[in-house]
Amino acid sequence: MSNQEIKKHSKAVTMQHPENDKQYTGLQVNAGVEQPPIVSPYIKKRKKRPQLTVNDYVEGILKGNTTVLGQAVTLVESLATEHQAIAQEVIEKCLPHTGNSRRIGITGVPGAGKSTSIDVFGTYVLNRCETDKLAVLAIDPSSERSKGSILGDKTRMEQLSVHPRAFIRPSPSAGSLGGVARKTRETIMLCEAAGYNNIFVETVGVGQSETAVHSMVDFFLLIQIAGAGDELQGIKRGIMEMADAIGINKADGDNVDRANRQALEFRNALHLYPVPPSGFLPQVTTYSGYYNLNIDKLWKIVDDYFEFVHGNGYFEERRRQQEKYWMYETINEQLKSRFYNDPEIERLLQVKQEMVLDSKQSSFVAASDVLKFYYDNIIKK
Numbered sequence: 001m002s003n004q005e006i007k008k009h010s011k012a013v014t015m016q017h018p019e020n021d022k023q024y025t026g027l028q029v030n031a032g033v034e035q036p037p038i039v040s041p042y043i044k045k046r047k048k049r050p051q052l053t054v055n056d057y058v059e060g061i062l063k064g065n066t067t068v069l070g071q072a073v074t075l076v077e078s079l080a081t082e083h084q085a086i087a088q089e090v091i092e093k094c095l096p097h098t099g100n101s102r103r104i105g106i107t108g109v110p111g112a113g114k115s116t117s118i119d120v121f122g123t124y125v126l127n128r129c130e131t132d133k134l135a136v137l138a139i140d141p142s143s144e145r146s147k148g149s150i151l152g153d154k155t156r157m158e159q160l161s162v163h164p165r166a167f168i169r170p171s172p173s174a175g176s177l178g179g180v181a182r183k184t185r186e187t188i189m190l191c192e193a194a195g196y197n198n199i200f201v202e203t204v205g206v207g208q209s210e211t212a213v214h215s216m217v218d219f220f221l222l223i224q225i226a227g228a229g230d231e232l233q234g235i236k237r238g239i240m241e242m243a244d245a246i247g248i249n250k251a252d253g254d255n256v257d258r259a260n261r262q263a264l265e266f267r268n269a270l271h272l273y274p275v276p277p278s279g280f281l282p283q284v285t286t287y288s289g290y291y292n293l294n295i296d297k298l299w300k301i302v303d304d305y306f307e308f309v310h311g312n313g314y315f316e317e318r319r320r321q322q323e324k325y326w327m328y329e330t331i332n333e334q335l336k337s338r339f340y341n342d343p344e345i346e347r348l349l350q351v352k353q354e355m356v357l358d359s360k361q362s363s364f365v366a367a368s369d370v371l372k373f374y375y376d377n378i379i380k381k
C-alpha cells in the first residue's frame with residue numbers, strides 16, 4: 001500500500017467509527033497531527049569513532065586517559081577474536097607498568113552493604129593521599145550488565161561515581177566464571193598501567209567467585225552483618241579461611257551491641273583455624289559504612305596486613321603463585337573453549353550423547369572416540 005493509500009484507508013476507517021456519527025455524544029478521539037519527518041535534516045551523520053591502534057591504546061592508558069582505558073576494557077571483554085587479539089597485545093605492552101597496587105577483594109552476601117562500604121572505603125583511601133587513584137571492579141558471572149548487575153548501577157556509589165580519581169567498572173557480562181574472572185584480572189592490569197594504585201574487586205559472597213577473586217587479590221575482606229546467622233550469610237569454611245579481615249557492618253544505633261557480640265564470636269571461631277600462609281592472623285572489627293563509623297579502624301587492619309606481608313616476603317610470593325595459577329587457568333579455559341566451540345565436535349558430541357543415553361555405548365568409549373577424533377582431525381588441521 002502506498003502512503004497515499006494508507007492515508008485514504010485510515011480516513012475511511014475513522015469515518016466508520018460510531019463516535020463520528022452526528023448523534024454520538026460520548027468522548028471523541030481527536031484527529032492526529034501530521035507526523036513530522038523522522039530524520040531531522042539538522043542532525044549531521046554521526047561520525048564513526050576512528051579505530052585505535054595498539055599503540056594508541058597503550059599510550060592513552062599510560063597517560064591515565066579514562067576514555068581510552070574504558071575502551072581497552074571493552075576490548076578485553078569482547079568475544080570477537082580480532083578484539084581479543086588486540087587486547088592481548090595491549091596487555092602485553094602494559095605489562096611492565098603493572099603490579100604497583102594494592103589489590104583488595106571484598107565479598108559479602110547481597111545486602112551486607114558492599115556498595116555502601118566500598119563507596120566509603122574508597123573515599124577514605126582517596127582522601128588520605130591526593131595522588132592515589134582507585135579502580136573498582138567486580139566479578140559476578142551470574143549477571144548480565146544490562147540487568148542491573150552488581151555495580152551495574154553506578155549510582156549505588158554516590159561519592160566514587162563522581163570522583164575524578166576513581167574508575168568504576170561493572171562485572172563483565174555473564175559467561176563462565178573462569179572467563180569472567182580472567183577478564184577482570186586483565187582489567188586489573190590495564191588499570192594498574194593507567195596509574196590506579198588501589199584496586200577493589202567486589203564479588204557476591206555466595207558462590208565460587210570468591211576463589212577466583214582470591215586468586216587475583218592481595219587482601220581479602222569479608223563483610224558480615226550482625227545477627228543474620230551463619231547459614232543465611234552463606235559463610236562457608238572456605239570463605240572464612242580466605243579472609244584476611246572480617247568487617248561486621250551496620251554497627252550503628254541499636255545494632256552496636258549485637259555487632260560486638262558477633263565480632264567476638266568470629267574471633268573465637270577464627271582461633272580454631274590454622275594460621276594462614278601469610279602468617280597474618282585474620283582480624284575482626286565492627287564498623288558502619290552508612291554512618292561512616294570506624295572506617296579508620298578497619299583500614300588500619302589493611303595497612304597492617306600490607307606492612308606485614310611486605311616484611312615477610314609473602315606479598316611477592318603470593319603474586320608469583322597467582323601468575324602461575326592464571327597461566328594454567330588460561331590454558332584450561334582455552335583448551336576447553338576451542339574443543340567445545342568446534343562445530344564438528346559439537347555435532348559428534350550430540351551423536352555420542354544420544355548413544356550414551358540409549359546405552360548403545362559406554363561413556364568411556366564415547367569420550368575416547370570424541371577425543372580421538374579431535375586429536376586426529378581437528379588439532380592436525
Ligand code: GDP
Binds near residue numbers: 287
Ligand atoms: P550490597 O548488596 O552488599 O552491595 O549492599 P548495599 O550497600 O546495597 O546495602 C544494602 C542496604 O543496607 C542498603 O539499604 C543500605 O543503605 C544498608 N546499609 C549499608 N551499610 C549500612 C550501615 O552501615 N548501616 C546501616 N544501618 N545500613 C546500612
